[in-house]
Amino acid sequence: MKDLFGSIFLISLLFQGHLASYLKINVTIPLKIKNDDYIFDNILSKIKPNWKRHDLRSHIFTQGLTNSMSKYWVENDNSIMVRINGEKTENLIDRQQELKNWDFLAEHNAACEIYAIFNNGIVFEFIDGKTINLNEIRKKILGVKLNKPLSNDASFGSALLALGNIF
Secondary structure: OHHHHHHHHHHHHHOOOOOOOOEEEOOOOOOOOOOHHHHHHHHHHHHOOOOOHHHOEEEEEOOOOOOEEEEEEOOOOOOEEEEEOOOOHHHOOOHHHHHHHHHHHHHOOOOOOEEEEEOOEEEEEOOOOOOOOHHHHHOHHHHHHHHHHHOOOHHHHHHHHHHHOOO
């Protein structure tokens, strides 16, 4: 476990970039909100002004431990995710550094686009896919598929080497 945290710290040092420019929305969303109208009015309508409330569909993800995650979409447009940060998680996670790391990964096509941040959360692109576990990552063929497109970038290659030490 010590190696894992050391590698994450090293990667964090590698990703000490500047924050990209996002839409910043001055609103605090309650963690357990179940009201799509409130989220639509305060967040979604600012990011997707062409979306209409009556066309909005949503799905709340229930597997998280601390954060609240919801997916929103309308027909024939990209889906977006809204993450409301769990209470006091900022005491464990440096949210500014998290954004810098995310920006770095997004610049290298290894993370989705961030659309906006708000007082206690983030809005980002939804990418349809499958969650993989550690055993799948360890499979040689998957590792090659993951590393090959990323290894063309020298700075990202260094981060991959650091990550490789924890698996």
